[in-house]
Amino acid sequence: MKILKDKVTKLSFVALLMAVTAAMVYTPTASAHGEKSQAAFMRMRTIHWFDLNWSKEVLAVNDTMTISGKFHVFAGWPETVDKPDISFLNIGIPGPVFIRAGSWIGGQLVPRSVSLELGETYEFKVLLKARRPGDWHVHTMMNVKGGGPIIGPGKWVTVTGSMSSFTNPITTLTGETIDLETYNLSNVYFWHAFWYALGLAWLAYWARKPMFIPRLIAVESGKADSLITPTDKKVALAFGVGAIAIVAMSMSTTNQRYPVTTPLQAGLLRGMKPIEMPATTIAVKVDDATYRVPGRAMQMTLTVTNNGDSAVRLGEFNTAGVRFLDSKVAEDTTGYPDDLLAEEGLTVSDNSPLAPGQTRTIQVTASDAAWEVYRLADLIYDPDSRFAGLLFFYDEAGNRQMVMVDSSLIPTFT
Numbered sequence: 001m002k003i004l005k006d007k008v009t010k011l012s013f014v015a016l017l018m019a020v021t022a023a024m025v026y027t028p029t030a031s032a033h034g035e036k037s038q039a040a041f042m043r044m045r046t047i048h049w050f051d052l053n054w055s056k057e058v059l060a061v062n063d064t065m066t067i068s069g070k071f072h073v074f075a076g077w078p079e080t081v082d083k084p085d086i087s088f089l090n091i092g093i094p095g096p097v098f099i100r101a102g103s104w105i106g107g108q109l110v111p112r113s114v115s116l117e118l119g120e121t122y123e124f125k126v127l128l129k130a131r132r133p134g135d136w137h138v139h140t141m142m143n144v145k146g147g148g149p150i151i152g153p154g155k156w157v158t159v160t161g162s163m164s165s166f167t168n169p170i171t172t173l174t175g176e177t178i179d180l181e182t183y184n185l186s187n188v189y190f191w192h193a194f195w196y197a198l199g200l201a202w203l204a205y206w207a208r209k210p211m212f213i214p215r216l217i218a219v220e221s222g223k224a225d226s227l228i229t230p231t232d233k234k235v236a237l238a239f240g241v242g243a244i245a246i247v248a249m250s251m252s253t254t255n256q257r258y259p260v261t262t263p264l265q266a267g268l269l270r271g272m273k274p275i276e277m278p279a280t281t282i283a284v285k286v287d288d289a290t291y292r293v294p295g296r297a298m299q300m301t302l303t304v305t306n307n308g309d310s311a312v313r314l315g316e317f318n319t320a321g322v323r324f325l326d327s328k329v330a331e332d333t334t335g336y337p338d339d340l341l342a343e344e345g346l347t348v349s350d351n352s353p354l355a356p357g358q359t360r361t362i363q364v365t366a367s368d369a370a371w372e373v374y375r376l377a378d379l380i381y382d383p384d385s386r387f388a389g390l391l392f393f394y395d396e397a398g399n400r401q402m403v404m405v406d407s408s409l410i411p412t413f414t
């Protein structure tokens with residue numbers, strides 16, 4: 001029996017050791033943080049992020065970087081997501097590994113929630129200041145009240161240096177320069193410690209005498225009054241009056257020390273300036289769209305009419321942050337996240353220049369591992385099998401036109 005017990009103990013120890021080692025060695029680098037698990041049709045039919053640019057990939061603590069780009073608010077917004085009347089331009093990072101030094105939509109600073117209009121395209125910029133060393137997957141993101149987080153593409157950014165050197169100086173309107181990283185901290189510590197100590201002192205005053213059984217007996221035998229002596233009453237009065245006096249005095253000294261204070265600034269920002277998108281001269285009709293289950297690609301049959309005055313070719317299809325490019329037409333120069341970039345992911349049956357006035361029906365295949373990795377293939381589980389995305393056409397001079405497409409997306413099983 002003893003031997004068996006020893007064996008079990010030994011084996012459990014080995015198992016524990018193995019588990020610990022495995023946990024230490026196995027550190028998966030997640031390349032997406034939340035968006036994969038969201039319904040595919042929601043990601044395809046809410047906000048389309050494009051023209052994104054991360055100004056740096058490596059920076060030191062206290063250095064700044066910007067993430068800029070555009071987003072299109074899809075007009076066929078899903079029913080189950082509240083309209084983006086109250087939205088907040090956020091950034092998706094694991095805590096304040098950066099601080100957001102500023103964020104703008106259409107050139108306007110947006111520290112508060114904003115109203116966005118369906119069908120409009122906006123330009124945005126976020127200024128980040130590095131705070132904590134590490135490798136961080138930084139996402140653009142929009143929080144929609146009544147809808148949830150709408151997560152944009154994420155890119156790995158490395159912060160070097162030491163967090164202890166981080167500072168966040170601001171100059172107030174009263175002319176004082178403070179460091180928001182530590183400002184007022186000792187004051188907060190002091191007052192919390194002070195009042196906590198006062199509470200403990202009150203408890204200790206009573207607890208120095210026997211607390212429960214003798215007092216219970218005294219109360220039960222009708223001698224409750226004997227438990228509170230005249231001294232006790234004086235002490236209670238001192239505590240009561242003292243607490244009120246300290247509150248009143250410290251309130252007035254605080255008012256003297258900080259004579260100018262304002263309430264918290266809040267309230268929805270309306271009237272965000274959208275980008276005036278030039279009227280598109282390309283008409284696209286989605287004749288049908290399918291995806292194979294299981295599979296890594298979607299196919300569309302598009303009838304494209306060029307109403308402009310120069311020949312165009314299809315360069316990109318963008319949905320849910322995944323960019324499918326025809327490398328013969330378009331090339332990414334922005335350092336777009338690898339896992340979301342299909343450099344040769346777009347195949348067009350006939351991608352010769354479409355002359356002005358011409359109409360052509362083309363077969364377009366958007367194919368990449370990202371379709372599966374980012375679980376767009378999981379559309380099969382969604383209650384609304386429709387997609388939406390952006391098509392980018394380029395003319396000979398390199399001018400780009402964006403066309404929004406949206407249609408049902410039918411699975412095929414053969």
Ligand SMILES: [Cu+2]
Binds near residue numbers: 030031032033138139
């Ligand atoms: Cu991520």
